[in-house]
Amino acid sequence: MSFISKPKVGHPALQRNELGLWQRDYEGTISTLCAGCGHDSISAALIQTFFELSIEPYRVAKTSGIGCSSKTPAYFLSQSHAFNSVHGRMPSVTMGANAANSSMIFVGISGDGDSLSIGMGQFCHAIRRNLNMAYIIENNGVYGLTKGQFSASADIGSTAKKGEVNNQKPIDAALTAINQGAGYVARGFSGDKEQLVPLLKGALRHKGMALVDIISPCVTFNDHEGSTKSYAHTREHYHQLEQTDFVPPAEEITVSSEGRELTPVRLHDGSHILLRNVEKDYDPRDQAGAFAYLKNCQLRGEIPTGLLFIDENSIDFHERNNTIETPLIDLDHEDICPGADVLAEMLGRYR
């Protein structure tokens, strides 16, 4: 970690977004993670994402659990509200916050330990409810803060720093999410910001559960030869299913497909994700097809990235639950307290 804080001054030549904010307005405090940590690259991608989408920082709620990943909400959007909860329980806190105030933009940061071991139940149930949030898993296959134990996402045969070989089957966050019916499932690599930013934009604009599983190497405990979550291994084995662009609502979709098939995928707010297929037959709108394809990749040790699955007709929690549009915290007491006469009437049944 570095310990000299950067002064917040912007160069006049730097760009401002639609709100007149600099990208630096989206930064957080100095990271205390190890130098070169993949998580810091993800924080940088998030900063760029929120800046480019011109989202008011104070309208964002950042939630997290416990672990290296869950510390990172401190390292981006310091003007946003944050709830760093207990291990594996970020989804439930986000659910409650969203129930009370659905007008916020929710971004939950979790890790492979936080979501795939201690928090596996909450992870699956948040998907089942189709909670409207961007759910980010910073996936490094290892427990960093406790110094290098395998996590549930470690591949069979992957080795720990001291040579121990993992022999348990991995839990794949993206496959699980697709199987549970998440409406937006993407996978990225912390080392590929160009691909990651549009995937994050789509996740924030998707209405409903948007999972972004990001391979994010742990430079201290899982970046050695023999690890399948190292920078070197990921660079060698990841391949993009499609090139992804994010097009905001007002912008026209211009086609320059360079001979490849181009698919615009509409998001709830009118923005689009533009997919230029690299993998010829891959259709991210086909749940069963996507699952089968990704399962095969997993068995072959490949790491496909990009928008893995999208359900354009996803119905989020509140829609299904018939919750009023007005955030519940904005209802007046008169709107929710029935009053003395009603109490008397209510008690009539108990006489």
Next chain:
Amino acid sequence: MSEKTPQRVNDFVVKLANVNGTGSASANGLLMKTIFRMGVPVTAKNFFPSNIQGLPTWYEIRVSKDGYQSRSGRVDLMVAMNAQTYANDLAEVTAGGYLLYDSSWPRDRQLKRDDIHLLGVPLAKMVNQQYSDPRSRILFKNIAYVGVLSALLDLDPAVIDEILDQLFARKTSLLEANHQAVALGRDYALEHFECPLPIRVEPMDKTKGHVVIDGNTAAAMGCLFAGASVGAWYPITPSTSLMDAFKSLCERYRIDPETGKNRFCIIQAEDELAAIGMTLGATWSGARSFTPTSGPGLSLMGEFLGLAYFTELPLVLFDVQRTGPSTGLPTRTQQSDIIAAAYASHGDTRHVLLFPKDPEECFYLTVEAFDLADRLQTPVMVLSDLDIGMNDWMCPEFKWDDNYRPDRGKVLRREELDSADSFSRYLDVDGDGICYRTYPGDHPKGAYFLRGSGHTANAKYTEDPDEYTDLMDRLRRKWETIKSYMPEPVLHSRNKAVAGVLACGSSDGAVQEALDRLEEQGVPMDYLRVRAFPFNEQVEAFLAEHERVFVVEQNRDGQLKMLLLNESTATREQLISVLHYNGFPLSSDSVITQIQVAMSARGAAA
């Protein structure tokens, strides 16, 4: 039998022994309500198994002209409808009492007791002749014994008819059959027995302005009126009916008239950990939110309770206590979560507890719990129990003041933040240990980082020993402030009291009755009913004024006594435990006996 049964007008206990899942609940409820509508104070306790169908279940109705709410320990009339439990049911009848049984089959060998009266009615035979389908035969057998009892106890048939008319207003096909079944039983009793019995009901005027309601429903009403908009829960007996009631109230009174949409959000969580996580997410966001649970759920919620204490989030948690430890007796009552709740979670934690005594207090203390949680920015646990939560109690009608506005405590909203220079979440501006909070999304200046790790006054991460100690010391100062906000205990003084009695929650009825009897025996005692933890100065004053204090509670280990020893100036020599922990609600005779034994032991020692 030779013994003549004394007259017990409006002062007796009827116990009904049934088989779970046979529809006896509605018949028994009809019986209780009839007595209530005749103006006679009445309470009912349901002793049911953790089972849907087949196991034994009992319903105990106490008719008390003096308005005593607890069990008395006697059974004047047993309605023995369950052959599995005949032997015990027979043994339980107080000498001179009655046992009503189904004489469709010979039972003589099983029913051997010559100090009570046996009343045989061929109920099964009668209903089998009247009804053809098997379900009706089972259901109407229950209604038929209500008819029998109406004659034996001198219940007003017009009141029974009126209740049936209301119950089946929309199911007229069932109405006639119900009336018929009542008449069937009533006619048989009038023809074969000398009616009414010496134990009987005479109309009074003592239930006007009262309702018969259970505590979970009352607490749900409290949530509705206090303005709770988010509720999260995981089903667990005996707290489940609280959220069930809240849901049906919301569906009736919280639908937006224009859009037809919900002005509430109820989430059935995947477990109790998620339920409390959701509740805290909602209170962080500024909603009034709650979670109801019972013992095992409270254990699971421990980690989040520590987080809420340390990060100072409001939370209303209902613990409808059941018999522990572990799974324990899930459908039986106890007050055995007191210590677990008071100090829930690792590290130095302590929590506010409220102890309602009955459904009426469930309503009022629920509203107060929301105000306190917001004002004090900490979890407030309402420690009800199965006896209060699931049994029907007679209570004065709840009143609501339309001028009530929620006390949201120290919150800076948009306007205040607009004009504020800066905001520090954990800065003790007013010196009372309670800081100002904001709601997410209100204002850029209000943003802060809530974390369960060490934090500074500015909500920044810290491991600094001084900053950590400052925080822990402020939370201790806040605890002192909290004491001044606690609902006051209720004092019942008696002339020339020889000792003090201290209790909480549902023990109240039994204690009050026991103290009346003890005073008649020349042993008057003062009684303080504690309504909250932390204990305030009135509790201290009571302890200071009484050399000996009997602490009555419904657990094995004397948890309220432990808490007093730990958190007040009470001494070991001063406090004497009166304990009851078999899973059934406390009865007055058990309190009387234990106090008598303890008094004579002390007397002998002195």
